[in-house]
Amino acid sequence: MTTLRPFSALDVLKFNPTNLDPLTETYDLSFYFSYLAQWPHLFTVALSPSSTITGYIMGKTESSPQALLLSKSPHYLPWHAHITALTVSPSARRLGLARTLSQVLEKGGDEYDAWFVDLFVRKSNLIAQELYKGLGYSVFRTVKGYYNEFVREKR
Template identity: 55%
Template structure:
């Protein structure tokens, strides 16, 4: 049985085989270490009995770097559609090819969602390539919906879908919307 545990710096030397998928974004080691330093509770791995890393998640808690137009923030009075209130963000979630379809992605996501909920975040969001049908279906099954399409988000010109899942604080589900696939924004609008 595999277990979820906090990521350790030494895990960075063991998960290169997890990043074999062409849709997995791979970052430099400094990027991973920054996440481990700033958001250690939101960086987790799935470790097999033999010590192999079968998957990981990198996450953070954040808000827009500028103050809300109306303070304090309320989804009912916020006039800026691009302002992001306090929320959890999944930066990377990947499962090794040999460990897929075992529920690991759901388990890792749930751990980040629980941590974000405990920190009173409004929602958890993530970006996924518009062409990544498998990931989009997985996230939809986990309760995420498309909030907006970010045109030309990736370096190769592909669009990203900004997907969100409301948390306990968002009682009225005001941070999700129907028809988000049709709402198009530029990357510079998504700080």
């Protein structure tokens, strides 16, 4: 049975096997610690019965900078939750863990009065796109160059 708990600082030393998927975005330690310090309620880890990390989700709450000035702009984003990273190790996939972790983050966003949840997915990551579609998410817009995939493909 999978156990969910808040992410802790020591988890950064234990979650590398979960991050080995080439489609998983990885960050430097300061990035993870920054999220843990600012949004601990939106940073959850999933553990196997042997206490191995099998997945995690990290997110944040945000709105458009200068929200009052931009509120009439088509680019305005009201207060919302954002999924920064959601990853599940290959051994724990197809068990509904991504759905469960997403629901935990959505509930955390609700507790902070978020209007919605957003995220970014690589255009080439069709598996993730299907996952999020199945969770009820839809494509709002495509941000060209967000992941800089063209540059990567040219290397």
